[in-house]
Amino acid sequence: xxxxxxxxxxxxxxxxxxxxxxxxxxxxxxxxxxxxxxxxxxxxxxxxxxxxxxxxxxxxxxxxxxxxxxxxxxxxxxxxxxxxxxxxxxxxxxxxxxxxxxxxxxxxxxxxxxxxxxxxxxxxxxxxxxxxxxxxxxxxxxxxxxxxxxxxxxxxxxxxxxxxxxxxxxxxxxxxxxxxxxxxxxxxxxxxxxxxxxxxxxxxxxxxxxxxxxxxxxxxxxxxxxxxxxxxxxxxxxxxxxx
Amino acid sequence: xxxxxxxxxxxxxxxxxxxxxxxxxxxxxxxxxxxxxxxxxxxxxxxxxxxxxxxxxxxxxxxxxxxxxxxxxxxxx
Numbered sequence: 001x002x003x004x005x006x007x008x009x010x011x012x013x014x015x016x017x018x019x020x021x022x023x024x025x026x027x028x029x030x031x032x033x034x035x036x037x038x039x040x041x042x043x044x045x046x047x048x049x050x051x052x053x054x055x056x057x058x059x060x061x062x063x064x065x066x067x068x069x070x071x072x073x074x075x076x077x078x079x080x081x082x083x084x085x086x087x088x089x090x091x092x093x094x095x096x097x098x099x100x101x102x103x104x105x106x107x108x109x110x111x112x113x114x115x116x117x118x119x120x121x122x123x124x125x126x127x128x129x130x131x132x133x134x135x136x137x138x139x140x141x142x143x144x145x146x147x148x149x150x151x152x153x154x155x156x157x158x159x160x161x162x163x164x165x166x167x168x169x170x171x172x173x174x175x176x177x178x179x180x181x182x183x184x185x186x187x188x189x190x191x192x193x194x195x196x197x198x199x200x201x202x203x204x205x206x207x208x209x210x211x212x213x214x215x216x217x218x219x220x221x222x223x224x225x226x227x228x229x230x231x232x233x234x235x236x237x238x239x240x241x242x243x
Numbered sequence: 244x245x246x247x248x249x250x251x252x253x254x255x256x257x258x259x260x261x262x263x264x265x266x267x268x269x270x271x272x273x274x275x276x277x278x279x280x281x282x283x284x285x286x287x288x289x290x291x292x293x294x295x296x297x298x299x300x301x302x303x304x305x306x307x308x309x310x311x312x313x314x315x316x317x318x319x320x
Binding site: 126167171 | 281284285288
């Protein structure tokens with residue numbers, strides 16, 4: 001059992017998730033980071049060392065969620081901060097999109113919120129303190145050609161955020177989304193150069209964001225100082241979308 | 244050791260902030276004791292803790308009155 005507040009960050013082996021895990025440790029949380037593979041989970045455990053742990057979790061699988069949450073509760077205590085970060089892309093234009101490309105993205109990026117958040121809410125309700133922070137995307141608001149599946153899931157994440165915030169506010173649990181724009185990660189490194197250039201022309205700050213810049217926003221929402229913010233989506237995108 | 248009825252009553256008083264004398268066996272949590280749906284879930288969580296048992300969701304949904312809570316605990320302890 002940890003005497004610190006336990007934070008759970010899904011998809012923490014790289015990119016934005018890893019930066020969030022590191023930042024929350026800095027802020028004094030005990031952080032459990034998850035990855036889909038044993039190797040990924042072991043690497044997280046090593047990186048977080050004494051202030052955290054790595055666990056295998058497939059957010060797309062109900063059984064995996066149940067088993068992993070149970071073991072986290074028993075080993076470290078119930079998480080009171082949940083960062084739903086794990087996500088995938090399977091981009092394709094609609095006319096070519098396959099059923100599994102649609103379903104995998106909805107299942108991993110949206111259905112996972114139902115499973116993992118539900119599993120963590122009991123502990124937060126008991127603690128009368130909780131923070132659920134969902135990593136959305138600017139694409140959920142703006143849309144993006146070739147990402148109808150991803151945009152649908154991320155738009156869903158923001159609706160989920162608003163509804164759950166109203167439901168659990170009375171228990172001092174806040175629920176928010178952070179919507180990154182284009183951040184330098186493996187996910188955006190995979191984009192063709194021409195597409196990156198045209199993207200940059202639409203970003204007033206003229207650069208991609210860094211994972212740490214998303215992590216700061218998440219950490220603020222998790223902090224006591226962010227405690228009066230709930231049901232909202234915080235856009236962190238260099239100005240490419242300004243509501 | 245207090246009776247199951249007394250322990251259930253004590254939990255209801257604590258969770259819902261009601262007076263002990265209002266916790267009559269036929270009282271409904273929502274209609275008579277002013278609980279909302281989240282309160283009833285928390286009440287079940289508190290019962291699980293007090294009686295060291297796990298109440299499955301489909302059973303929990305049937306626990307809507309003081310008597311039904313007492314009956315459930317008696318049948319499963």
